[in-house]
Amino acid sequence: MNSRILAAVLLILLAALPFIAQATGQSALLSLASRILIYGMAATSLNFVLGYGGMVSFGHAAFFGIGGYVVGILYHHADTETLFWGFIPGTTQMLITLPAAILVSGAFAAAIGALSLRTGGVQFIMITLAFAQMLFFLFVSLKTYGGEDGIIVRRTNELPFLNTRDRAVMYWVVLAITVAFALGLRRLTKSSFGTVISGIRQNERRMAALGIPAYRYKLFAFILSGMGAGLAGALMVNVLRFASPDMMHWTKSGELMIMVILGGVGTLVGPFLGAAALLSLESVLASWSEHWPLAMGLILLVVVLGTRGGLMALVTRLTGGRK
Amino acid sequence: MTAILKIENLVKRFGGLVATDNVSLEVMPGEIHALIGPNGAGKSTLINQLCGELQPNEGAIHLAGRDITHLPVPARVDLGLGRTFQITSLLDEMTVRENIGMAVQVREGGNFRIWDALRKRRAIWDETDRLLAGGQLADRADVAVADLSHGEKKQLELLVAMAMQPRLLLLDEPMAGLGHLESQQMIGMLRDISKEAAILLVEHDMEAVFALADRISVLVYGRIIAQGSVDEIRNDPAVREAYLGAEDELC
DSSP, X not given: OHHHHHHHHHHHHHHHHHHHHHHHTOTHHHXXXXXXXXXXXXXXXXXXXXXXXXXXXXXXXXXXXXXXXXXXHHXXXXXXXXXXXXXXXXXXXXXXXXXXXXXXXXXXXXXXXXXXXXXXXXXXXXXXXXXXXXXXXXXXXXXGGTGGGOEEOXXXXXXXXXXXXXXXXXXXXXXXXXXXXXXXXXXXXXXXXXXXXXXXXXXXXXXXXXTOOHHHHHHHHHHHHHHHHHHHHHHHHHHHTEEOGGGGSHHHHHHHHHHHHHHOTTOSSHHHHHHHHHHHHHHHHHHHOTTHHHXXXXXXXXXXXXXXXXXXXXXXXXXXXXX | OOOSEEEEEEEEEETTEEEEEEEEEEEOTTOEEEEEOOTTSSHHHHHHHHHTSXXXXXXXXXXXXXXXXXXXXHHHHHTTEEEEOSSOOOOTTSBHHHHHHHHHHHHHOOTTOSSSOGGGOHHHHHHHHHHHTTSTTGGGTTXXXXXXXXXXXXXXXXXXXXXXXXXXXXXXXXXTTOOXXXXXXXXXXXHHHTTTSEXXXXXXXXXXXXXXXXXXXXXXXXXXXXXXXXXXXXXXXXXXXXXXXXXXXXX
């Protein structure tokens, strides 16, 4: 019950953030908050395979980037009034671009997962990394879509009845999607499928003896996770108005993984905390010194070693609540 | 009456070592067939081939008339094969009740549903509670497996296997590491279970084997050297020589 009140207070604060930002003149706050929510979603998606499913994917930035490029490429064709592959017209309608981003990144996750999940352990980490880097270099070489410079999306995707070009409105859209996303994920982890996935992480041999062929369950989880990361990527391009290959660079996969580990592996809220901590630290430290990654590294070290279970474990201990 | 499990001329080699040497045996419906043998006789190797974790080099395994020699583990489970592990292998983070619930859930199906609430699938939890009721673990239902004693884990292994409603149960040393009282309880549980499923029992505890088995096969160096009723095995000179004699000296 305690945690529900906490969540409600947090939600009200987040909803009121545009007014707070305006009143205090901190306009950068809004963009930071949007990025935290979006990276939080991407990290949570990764956490579903990593924390709940036990699959250490080091290539999740690929799906993040694919989702982003779906928005970018559809915008490019709408802008130039050309056809993608000769028959798909571009669009700037968010009600089309977001589902398209989810489906396309899901398809990529299906292909990459189907091959990667034939391995396990360190090989799985390496092969997912390799696939993500292949996609990174593919998009660097696509001159039509800006190569390494990426695509500048001059106009944010449109929604009926809402002016998404207003940054505050766009922030609320992101917040609403984040809340729906988190509630959906919570439901997923308590579903029949979510329980089986957790069982596979705990003991794959036991699950086989119960009659569960792990491969197809893991693949399904991987696809769902890819879809979530794709959605986050699509929103990110809408907020930043920019899609670039950097979205799928391996360092981005690493950042997502740091958010998960920093926040708390296998928890629902943890990755959001991790994203908030990482991105806020980054913006604060970067304004102090250009050697900020050193300070960041030290702080991460202290948190990970000191909390054993990430920020989520720390919060649980401080509030004295149950897990 | 046809055999529920029929093993024909099974051979498994590890390099130069023949771990399973031309083994043939049958388990009839309703029967407890015990497989005994000294350490290193190849009992676990045989069990692992039956459940599908190891592939034999030669020979065939039939389950209820179907050739399952090359099927993966889950496919064999679908055909009615259940097992317990010698070293208990359970879902450690989950409770006793959740472990049994998982077995029931997998059997019931619908495991790709991402939008239901498992807690609200009444049929699963009703059956789970029925399985738990009256048993040794009834008042330990909400304890996490990691906090159970060794004996309790052994009992849970058996309950989980029963929740799968198998036609044939492979039991890999269910008595191992149990105290005297716990062994007696386990013998009682196995006797009840044998009314519902045929059992292939691999066991070191001779007292238990002689109390439970309808038929016994003796495995030595991967080969079956004798097969028969409890009395026949007890009085077989080759068995006494190879197995029981050695055991007596050890004790």
